[in-house]
Amino acid sequence: MPDVAVTVIGGGVVGLAIAAELSKDYSPLFLLERRPKYGAETSSRNSEVIHAGLYYPHGSLKAQLCIEGKHLLYELCERHDIPYKRITKIITATQPDELPQLEKLYRHGIGNGVELEMMTADQVHALEPHIASFGGMLSPTTGIISAHGLMDYFYHAAKNNGAEIQMHCTVVGLTKTSDGFEVSIDEGGQRSSFTSEIVVNAAGLESDMIASLAGIDVDAAGYRLHHCKGDYFAVTNAKSKLITRLVYPIPPKESLGVHALVDLTGRLKFGPDVEYMTERSYNYAVDESKRREFAESIRRILPAITDDDISPEMSGIRAKLQRKGEPVRDFVIKHETERGLAGLVNLIGIESPGLTSSPAIALYVQRLLRND
Numbered sequence: 001m002p003d004v005a006v007t008v009i010g011g012g013v014v015g016l017a018i019a020a021e022l023s024k025d026y027s028p029l030f031l032l033e034r035r036p037k038y039g040a041e042t043s044s045r046n047s048e049v050i051h052a053g054l055y056y057p058h059g060s061l062k063a064q065l066c067i068e069g070k071h072l073l074y075e076l077c078e079r080h081d082i083p084y085k086r087i088t089k090i091i092t093a094t095q096p097d098e099l100p101q102l103e104k105l106y107r108h109g110i111g112n113g114v115e116l117e118m119m120t121a122d123q124v125h126a127l128e129p130h131i132a133s134f135g136g137m138l139s140p141t142t143g144i145i146s147a148h149g150l151m152d153y154f155y156h157a158a159k160n161n162g163a164e165i166q167m168h169c170t171v172v173g174l175t176k177t178s179d180g181f182e183v184s185i186d187e188g189g190q191r192s193s194f195t196s197e198i199v200v201n202a203a204g205l206e207s208d209m210i211a212s213l214a215g216i217d218v219d220a221a222g223y224r225l226h227h228c229k230g231d232y233f234a235v236t237n238a239k240s241k242l243i244t245r246l247v248y249p250i251p252p253k254e255s256l257g258v259h260a261l262v263d264l265t266g267r268l269k270f271g272p273d274v275e276y277m278t279e280r281s282y283n284y285a286v287d288e289s290k291r292r293e294f295a296e297s298i299r300r301i302l303p304a305i306t307d308d309d310i311s312p313e314m315s316g317i318r319a320k321l322q323r324k325g326e327p328v329r330d331f332v333i334k335h336e337t338e339r340g341l342a343g344l345v346n347l348i349g350i351e352s353p354g355l356t357s358s359p360a361i362a363l364y365v366q367r368l369l370r371n372d
């Protein structure tokens with residue numbers, strides 16, 4: 001009999017949400033995180049937006065889990081005092097020739113079941129007088145959330161259910177056994193191993209590497225991740241009140257576009273840009289030389305911003321399944337029974353809207369394990 005029932009690899013928002021959910025049914029449950037603190041990677045380096053779910057392809061996991069996750073998040077926030085705000089969002093057509101794309105996005109979002117309102121330029125300016133707009137769309141269900149507040153909630157929920165959460169613990173091996181997996185770990189240079197009936201791979205930027213430890217050919221499976229950095233710049237306090245809600249442009253191909261973010265403290269930031277990394281490094285420094293380019297993108301939305309009004313703020317790294325220029329891929333959330341790896345659930349390519357989707361992803365994983 002294996003030593004533990006479930007091992008969750010990765011203490012980001014997704015691993016923590018899964019640990020909080022599965023620890024209701026499975027014991028012992030371990031969550032292993034290589035960093036000194038949970039949520040130290042992508043889950044604390046993002047826009048903290050509760051997305052409405054309007055962009056993603058109809059029927060995709062991204063659309064389904066984002067919309068379900070949004071409703072679950074608002075309920076969790078209200079019930080457990082997790083800091084959040086129903087701030088709403090405007091998508092603005094900053095040029096007249098963007099209006100057909102806005103209309104298309106509106107129809108797409110409505111098709112996903114998202115509440116949206118088309119607005120004239122006057123209606124947009126009544127809400128946000130300083131932004132460039134030839135017409136816009138209001139997303140009333142978009143909000144912001146404290147990612148740390150949410151992770152603290154999942155962490156304590158998992159602990160209260162009896163989960164054991166181990167920091168400073170890197171998974172270095174995963175071998176199939178007759179009734180589960182042998183999990184090899186490194187804790188500060190000390191190696192050891194134990195057995196687990198179920199393993200959930202929620203290792204974010206390294207989830208493809210964990211899949212390969214289990215013997216999966218990640219290139220053949222289409223699991224290879226491409227790290228893609230996004231930088232943010234903050235606006236000086238003097239101009240931070242020029243926008244009062246989230247303001248997004250019409251999305252370019254590879255992202256939602258550099259957009260205006262108002263955080264829970266009222267600070268105004270713009271980001272993230274898109275920079276595919278040539279090698280895997282966890283260098284989160286923001287490149288100051290991007291200031292002019294950033295200011296130009298920002299001025300398309302908020303013309304009053306000068307190059308001197310912004311300063312480098314923070315960055316995050318996206319776990320993308322698609323290479324630069326390739327069509328956007330859906331989340332991979334898969335019980336690997338068909339590969340002869342019953343008991344292994346892989347979560348790969350959990351880029352945005354992963355934070356919004358996290359409670360719905362946890363329920364999805366629970367259903368996968370129950371049904372298979």
Ligand SMILES: Cc1cc2nc3c(=O)[nH]c(=O)nc-3n(C[C@H](O)[C@H](O)[C@H](O)COP(=O)(O)OP(=O)(O)OC[C@H]3O[C@@H](n4cnc5c(N)ncnc54)[C@H](O)[C@@H]3O)c2cc1C
Nearest residue numbers: 010012013014034043046047049171204316353354355356
């Ligand atoms: C710039 C940016 C902006 C974003 N904005 C939003 C947004 O506004 N709204 C939204 O919904 N989503 C957003 N996202 C997406 C969201 O942040 C992610 O989908 C989510 O944080 C992914 O969580 P995760 O738990 O899968 O990954 P992570 O947070 O990366 O957690 C994975 C964990 O696994 C650990 N780990 C890795 N390898 C090992 C190992 N071998 N052993 C043990 N532990 C290991 C890591 O240390 C890490 O803590 C954004 C992402 C980025 C990059």
